[in-house]
Amino acid sequence: MSHRLANLFHGRPRLQVGALLAGPVGWLVVGYLGSLALLLIASLWSVNAVSGELVKNLSFENFETLLNEPVYRTIVVRTVAIAALVTVTDAIVAFPIAFYMAKVARSRGKAILVVAVLIPLWSSYLVKVLSWRNMLSGGGLIDWILEPIGLSGPGYGNTAVWLVMSYLWLPYMILPIFAGLERIPNSLISASEDLGASPFTTFRRVILPLTFPAVVAGSIFTFALTLGDYITPKLVSNNQFIGNVVFNNISSNLPFAAALALVPIVVMIGYLLVARKLGAFEHI
Amino acid sequence: MRLSKRSRILLRVAVGVGLAFIYIPLFVLAVYAFNSSKILEWPPPGLTFEWFPKAIESTAKDAFWTSIKVGLVATAIALLLGTLASLAVARHRFFGRETISFLVVLPIALPGIVTGVALNNTFTQVLGIDLSLFTVIVAHATFCIVVVYNNSIARLRRMSSSFEEASADLGANTWQTFRHVTLPNMRSALGAGGLLAFGLSFDEIIVTTFTIGAGEQTLPYWIYSNLFRAQQRPIVNAVAVIVVLISILPVYLAYRLTREEGGLAAARGGGHERIEGGGVETEATAVP
Numbered sequence: 001m002s003h004r005l006a007n008l009f010h011g012r013p014r015l016q017v018g019a020l021l022a023g024p025v026g027w028l029v030v031g032y033l034g035s036l037a038l039l040l041i042a043s044l045w046s047v048n049a050v051s052g053e054l055v056k057n058l059s060f061e062n063f064e065t066l067l068n069e070p071v072y073r074t075i076v077v078r079t080v081a082i083a084a085l086v087t088v089t090d091a092i093v094a095f096p097i098a099f100y101m102a103k104v105a106r107s108r109g110k111a112i113l114v115v116a117v118l119i120p121l122w123s124s125y126l127v128k129v130l131s132w133r134n135m136l137s138g139g140g141l142i143d144w145i146l147e148p149i150g151l152s153g154p155g156y157g158n159t160a161v162w163l164v165m166s167y168l169w170l171p172y173m174i175l176p177i178f179a180g181l182e183r184i185p186n187s188l189i190s191a192s193e194d195l196g197a198s199p200f201t202t203f204r205r206v207i208l209p210l211t212f213p214a215v216v217a218g219s220i221f222t223f224a225l226t227l228g229d230y231i232t233p234k235l236v237s238n239n240q241f242i243g244n245v246v247f248n249n250i251s252s253n254l255p256f257a258a259a260l261a262l263v264p265i266v267v268m269i270g271y272l273l274v275a276r277k278l279g280a281f282e283h284i
Numbered sequence: 285m286r287l288s289k290r291s292r293i294l295l296r297v298a299v300g301v302g303l304a305f306i307y308i309p310l311f312v313l314a315v316y317a318f319n320s321s322k323i324l325e326w327p328p329p330g331l332t333f334e335w336f337p338k339a340i341e342s343t344a345k346d347a348f349w350t351s352i353k354v355g356l357v358a359t360a361i362a363l364l365l366g367t368l369a370s371l372a373v374a375r376h377r378f379f380g381r382e383t384i385s386f387l388v389v390l391p392i393a394l395p396g397i398v399t400g401v402a403l404n405n406t407f408t409q410v411l412g413i414d415l416s417l418f419t420v421i422v423a424h425a426t427f428c429i430v431v432v433y434n435n436s437i438a439r440l441r442r443m444s445s446s447f448e449e450a451s452a453d454l455g456a457n458t459w460q461t462f463r464h465v466t467l468p469n470m471r472s473a474l475g476a477g478g479l480l481a482f483g484l485s486f487d488e489i490i491v492t493t494f495t496i497g498a499g500e501q502t503l504p505y506w507i508y509s510n511l512f513r514a515q516q517r518p519i520v521n522a523v524a525v526i527v528v529l530i531s532i533l534p535v536y537l538a539y540r541l542t543r544e545e546g547g548l549a550a551a552r553g554g555g556h557e558r559i560e561g562g563g564v565e566t567e568a569t570a571v572p
């Protein structure tokens with residue numbers, strides 16, 4: 001049987017490709033892309049206010065609500081603002097670490113640092129948020145650290161969300177910058193030094209322009225991940241973010257949840273278009 | 285790069301602070317799991333080991349087995365689909381070949397809420413299926429394909445296809461070549477991909493909350509639904525430590541398996557393969 005099947009495929013590359021791709025493409029195109037397309041359609045449905053039943057007629061009702069209710073505008077602005085803030089914070093914190101890993105540490109130290117950055121990337125997301133929730137609670141570690149200098153921690157709120165998200169997505173920023181710095185030949189840096197540039201000038205005129213696309217590549221992750229997170233805001237604040245509203249509406253008003261879920265997609269498409277212009281796609 | 289002593293020290297301090305920032309929360313979590321008090325004051329008033337036995341006896345145990353079950357089935361599906369896709373892309377030319385990598389990474393690159401709502405809508409409204417463990421498994425398999433695919437394709441690109449050609453010239457049919465030449469060379473890459481897929485599934489929470497049926501709980505979902513209860517707090521912290529240990533173990537093993545390829549860095553999505561000279565290098569990049 002397996003012989004006959006194998007003979008069937010022999011010398012028929014098209015048939016081979018078809019057999020290889022049927023499963024994965026079926027799953028991802030029909031199943032996943034299909035679901036995304038249906039999400040778009042579902043965002044045009046509505047819910048009968050009295051019976052709570054789904055009305056599968058197409059209208060822009062949900063989008064009108066989104067645009068006209070000030071509360072949703074506030075939520076979208078809050079989410080995007082925190083995403084931008086997290087991105088800038090991560091870029092600033094990540095750069096020196098990535099730079100040290102790529103250009104200063106020797107081979108052994110470099111290997112250890114890479115693993116040290118990778119491990120938290122793979123350890124449970126929820127658990128890390130939980131730990132921050134513990135640390136930020138009243139009388140927790142943050143309060144304990146700040147007490148001797150007469151301060152107290154931020155408690156739960158927007159500051160906490162910013163802090164925790166910056167923490168969560170930091171490795172996603174370090175790795176692309178590290179890879180971008182690794183690509184700069186050391187001879188280029190030596191040339192700049194030999195021509196009399198100070199380390200600061202070399203950094204500003206040679207290293208930074210060459211790694212900027214990598215920073216933008218990292219920012220895609222920090223930005224997108226912040227836009228789509230709803231567990232962190234729920235655990236360390238009482239504020240609503242896009243994800244919270246989506247989740248809260250999932251069983252009562254699915255069409256509205258679908259419409260709101262399109263907001264991060266649209267924002268990300270805009271972001272990706274800009275990122276591509278800046279050459280970030282070479283670094284993903 | 286030539287750096288002055290002062291800037292070298294400054295850089296070291298920045299790295300130290302950054303690493304402390306990364307690791308302190310994990311350390312604090314471990315300490316709280318042994319906290320003798322139910323209040324989260326720091327430093328803990330005393331340490332105890334009692335929460336771990338209690339955690340193992342609690343409902344978290346059922347959630348643990350659910351997570352294992354979901355992880356294993358989702359990994360099996362991801363292994364099959366990821367390997368098939370990588371073989372097609374690495375060994376054949378066809379229309380749309382460039383888009384496969386994009387397609388595979390999409391479920392994990394899009395925010396979890398988007399994937400979650402999209403699948404929830406398809407299951408409940410379009411197909412009329414009730415949410416259950418089956419729907420969680422389908423969702424997990426969808427975003428796990430990418431880790432298998434990236435590991436597998438990185439290996440296939442390093443592996444010269446001349447071995448396969450030689451096998452065919454010696455009279456092996458397509459299946460025999462795959463079984464005796466391609467597969468043995470891919471084994472460790474597939475092992476690593478499978479381990480990482482399992483790790484990814486084991487601690488996923490966002491898509492899970494959108495696709496899980498009433499009454500079912502994975503371990504992260506158990507943590508999520510118990511962490512607002514002050515009474516359960518120490519047990520939740522102990523379970524959290526167990527989750528970290530279990531999700532790091534497969535990652536460590538995968539790292540050992542593909543150390544020379546940087547598979548760990550590339551595997552988490554959009555691994556960017558770059559051809560240099562003749563060898564292929566995998567870039568250390570990450571996608572959620």
